[in-house]
Amino acid sequence: MNEQEITRNFLLEGKNQMLNATNAALLWNPGTAQVAVRPLEDPGTEFDRSGLGCYAVVRKMDFEQRKAHVFIEAMHLIIRDRCDPQAVHAALWALEEYRDGCAPDMPGSPRAST
Incomplete structure (x- = not known):
């Protein structure tokens, strides 16, 4: 099961309306796409x-x-820990704070124009 499926299943089980930085852990292995x-x-x-x-x-x-802290953490993962930027974006997309801080045309956004 991939991370998007885990997040979707968590939401579907009714345990929470949306993941955010208070009820979710950001997890990673430096130098990889494992985020x-x-x-x-x-x-x-x-x-x-x-x-x-x-x-x-x-x-x-x-x-x-x-919201600011989520973006600071993202930069730490990408620059300091050399995690794959697309993997960081994909993982953080599950967070309310990250989605709120992204532009409407951000890849993965339901608000993005096709």
Whole structure:
């Protein structure tokens, strides 16, 4: 099961209306395309690094602070940890804060023109 299926299944089970930086873990293996966003309740064990909802300081932030933090984390994964940018984008697309911060024509956006 890929990450999009996991996220979709989580949403369909009615456990949450949408994943966000307070109820989801950002998980990754540096230098790879292995990047995921998963519910905090079931992050798995196959990743070396974690962020976002794994930390109390992030869970205490307001929406705009979390939105900025999500984009900062994205840059850390891409630049510092050399994760694949498309994999980072695909994983973060599950988050409310990331979607809110992306332009309407961002690849993957339901608002993007075809």
